[in-house]
Amino acid sequence: MSTTVKNQDKTSQTLDWRDGQPYSLRFQDVYFSTSADNPQQGVLETDYVFLKHNQLAQRWQHLSQPSFTIAETGFGTGLNFLCACHLWLSSAPSTARLHFISTEKYPLTLAQMQQAHAIWSDLANVSQALLAQYSALSEGVHRFSLFSGRIVFTLHIGDIQSCLPEIQTPVDAWFLDGFAPAKNPEIWAPALFTHMARLSHRQTTFATFTSAGVVRRALIAHGFSVNKATGYGKKREMLYGHFSGENTLKANPSPNTVAIIGGGIAGCATAYALANRGIKVTLLESHANVAQEASGNPVGVLYPRLAANPNTADAIALSSYLYTLRLLTQLGIEHPDLGRCGLLQLAFNARETARIEAIAKRDLDVEIGRYVDASEASALAGVPLSHAGLYFPNAGWISPQAFCRALLQHTNITVLTQACVAQLTKQQHEWQIHTQQGQTLSADAVVIANANEALQLAPAAHLPISAVRGQMTTVSANPQSASLKTVLCTEGYLTPAIQGSHCVGATFDSQDTSLDIREADNLSNIDMLEHMSPQLMGLKHQQFNGRAALRCATPDYLPLVGQLLNATALTASPPKHKTSAQDLPWHSSLYVNVGHGTKGLTTAPLCAELLASRLVGDPLPVASSLAHALDANRFLLKTLGLKRLVNLNV
Numbered sequence: 001m002s003t004t005v006k007n008q009d010k011t012s013q014t015l016d017w018r019d020g021q022p023y024s025l026r027f028q029d030v031y032f033s034t035s036a037d038n039p040q041q042g043v044l045e046t047d048y049v050f051l052k053h054n055q056l057a058q059r060w061q062h063l064s065q066p067s068f069t070i071a072e073t074g075f076g077t078g079l080n081f082l083c084a085c086h087l088w089l090s091s092a093p094s095t096a097r098l099h100f101i102s103t104e105k106y107p108l109t110l111a112q113m114q115q116a117h118a119i120w121s122d123l124a125n126v127s128q129a130l131l132a133q134y135s136a137l138s139e140g141v142h143r144f145s146l147f148s149g150r151i152v153f154t155l156h157i158g159d160i161q162s163c164l165p166e167i168q169t170p171v172d173a174w175f176l177d178g179f180a181p182a183k184n185p186e187i188w189a190p191a192l193f194t195h196m197a198r199l200s201h202r203q204t205t206f207a208t209f210t211s212a213g214v215v216r217r218a219l220i221a222h223g224f225s226v227n228k229a230t231g232y233g234k235k236r237e238m239l240y241g242h243f244s245g246e247n248t249l250k251a252n253p254s255p256n257t258v259a260i261i262g263g264g265i266a267g268c269a270t271a272y273a274l275a276n277r278g279i280k281v282t283l284l285e286s287h288a289n290v291a292q293e294a295s296g297n298p299v300g301v302l303y304p305r306l307a308a309n310p311n312t313a314d315a316i317a318l319s320s321y322l323y324t325l326r327l328l329t330q331l332g333i334e335h336p337d338l339g340r341c342g343l344l345q346l347a348f349n350a351r352e353t354a355r356i357e358a359i360a361k362r363d364l365d366v367e368i369g370r371y372v373d374a375s376e377a378s379a380l381a382g383v384p385l386s387h388a389g390l391y392f393p394n395a396g397w398i399s400p401q402a403f404c405r406a407l408l409q410h411t412n413i414t415v416l417t418q419a420c421v422a423q424l425t426k427q428q429h430e431w432q433i434h435t436q437q438g439q440t441l442s443a444d445a446v447v448i449a450n451a452n453e454a455l456q457l458a459p460a461a462h463l464p465i466s467a468v469r470g471q472m473t474t475v476s477a478n479p480q481s482a483s484l485k486t487v488l489c490t491e492g493y494l495t496p497a498i499q500g501s502h503c504v505g506a507t508f509d510s511q512d513t514s515l516d517i518r519e520a521d522n523l524s525n526i527d528m529l530e531h532m533s534p535q536l537m538g539l540k541h542q543q544f545n546g547r548a549a550l551r552c553a554t555p556d557y558l559p560l561v562g563q564l565l566n567a568t569a570l571t572a573s574p575p576k577h578k579t580s581a582q583d584l585p586w587h588s589s590l591y592v593n594v595g596h597g598t599k600g601l602t603t604a605p606l607c608a609e610l611l612a613s614r615l616v617g618d619p620l621p622v623a624s625s626l627a628h629a630l631d632a633n634r635f636l637l638k639t640l641g642l643k644r645l646v647n648l649n650v
Helices: 040-052 056-061 079-091 111-115 121-131 162-166 190-199 213-221 265-275 313-330 348-358 374-381 400-407 449-457 519-529 534-541 567-572 595-616 624-629 634-640 643-648
Strands: 015-018 022-023 067-073 097-104 140-146 149-155 174-178 205-208 222-229 237-243 258-259 281-282 300-302 344-347 370-372 389-392 396-398 413-416 423-427 429-433 440-443 447-448 466-476 487-489 499-504 545-552 560-565 586-594
Touching: 022 111, 022 140, 022 213, 022 624, 040 205, 040 258, 040 265, 056 079, 067 079, 067 149, 079 121, 079 149, 111 205, 121 140, 121 258, 121 643, 140 499, 149 519, 162 190, 174 449, 174 534, 190 213, 213 222, 258 265, 265 400, 265 447, 265 586, 265 595, 265 643, 281 440, 300 313, 300 595, 313 400, 344 374, 344 595, 348 370, 370 374, 374 389, 423 586, 440 447, 449 545, 449 586, 466 519, 466 560, 466 595, 499 519, 519 545, 534 567, 545 595, 560 567, 560 595, 560 634, 567 634, 586 595
Parallel strands: 067 097, 067 174, 097 149, 174 205, 258 281, 258 447, 281 413, 344 487, 447 586
Antiparallel strands: 015 022, 140 149, 205 237, 222 237, 300 396, 344 389, 370 389, 423 429, 429 440, 466 499, 466 545, 560 586
16 A cells, blocks of 8 residues: 555644744744744743733632633643743642643644743743643644643644634633734634633633734623733733623532542542542442452553544544543553553454555544554564554553552542442432441542443443453463564454563453353464464464453443433433433432443543543533543433433533
């Protein structure tokens, strides 16, 4: 195949460097005020326009709310973000969280960002924290967590007109940036001001470098009080002000305590996401240690299973994969528990060839994946391969148990092992969690994250989840296989040698729940290597053993995430056609994060972040369409003919 991935940098042909600072050829404008004599002029401009005229230093020094949200139009080089974070870290309470939401249609590459940031030495600590996670940006929503969760950055990649409707969180300050209205009118379209009014409250402020009449009139027409001030540098005037209109948008009250049932990857990731928000979490695990069921395999593989034609499942796979990579950076997990060795998906049959060639024609960032022919694939893998494929340079393998342990290393998390939950009861505003061992705990909210065992708890007994048996195989490396450098994937996977052994897997049987180890399944896993490389077939003669576990699957192979409806009450008294989602019979403060199937190492962390964001009212880490697709009640509502209500549960 001669086709290559269309992953050329979208900005490289439209970005110039003048006096060492970026200039947009597309918009014929600077990203920020520049001066050959003063490389810090851009920082001074941001401080004057956006920080000073939103009164951020004063507001943050006297902040009484648990979080503060800034929304920005036009991320650019990230200068405004860096300056805001720098001020936040020095002036805001250490227990508060800054949410920074930004949009960008043409994101700079990592190399371009590094070059732009190099001149701002005073911002180096924030820049390094951001750039450690800044890579592989696809269209959609990206979530970054910096400084142990004190700063949460949500970046929307795409057209601003499609990005703004995705924002549902009240905004405390607006940074109206982007290129000048005359040069980039799209970003200053009327919809911007409509969404500003929708998301603002009486304490919301705004600031912008421009004083264009079209901007001033639009702000006034949408309920903002507008003032003029002397502009920075060569700019004569700028605008700033506050929202003086009416708005009923309210922030969600956060629970103080949450109990999580289940100590696999879903439960541990949910505990981490909530603990980072200052919530006291108690995690209950029925075994003597966490990560003992499907998360107990010695190794799991990290990669996205993409579709030939982009669809919802494809978008969830990619968003989950990229979020997990960033999370692993935050957690600091390294070798020998993590191997970012790259992964090759091989075009080993006609169906896979068609899928891979279709993906190769997509506009993927090279840091996500790229097409390689058999020769390059062989060089990357270190063993001879006869198939072309997709190469994911940041993919690899991880120890699920090490992943879970790292997620639980937080002062807000308490782990109770050998605590099998038998019943949940609600008493006034608290949940009572009763264990088979006779313990009773109380919490403001509960998250059910114990996979197939969720069906044993009455509020979750209706969920359409099922157990799927899978057996993986560990096989001793031989001299030929020891040269393998990447993970290989066909209908299963093979890892490079880890402490002298490869992991191969895994079988998939939805009709069997037995956990006995079967020789036939081990041989089936080893036989799969025939599709990878003849050099690997000698592993048939090596010593191997297996491990079986039950995955938790859903009918559409997507997880179930979010607050639970009372299925009994809903079925007994179905709502009328015009009923709103808010009027449905909800289980107050009861949530689930289950059904991750074979993809839990990638999907569970993002689903945990989605659940935690919903629970406390934070900006969502995914597009609303993806949140709808993961809704915990989607099957129940569709069965009752209430499919339209799935899309209202945001």
